[in-house]
Amino acid sequence: MKTFKCGQCGGELEERMIDYPISQNGEVIILENVPVNICRSCGEIWFSSEALSVIDKAASYTEKPKRTKPIFVWSYEEFAVAV
């Protein structure tokens, strides 16, 4: 992967692997180790066209993954209430 500048703010991009949530048949599934570029200044996440096509492929895949892991969940209301 080449070094690009952030298309949003011109900041420096950092290559990273992230766990990306996708929706597969109405269920949330985590796609692990997606290579992305994250902007060090504004935090914008940039996906390569290759990564996007892999994400699309996973999202339209009909079979369920064999592995599961618990995910923590917040409700919007827990943050929306005035402190």
Ligand SMILES: [Zn+2]
């Ligand atoms: Zn940026």
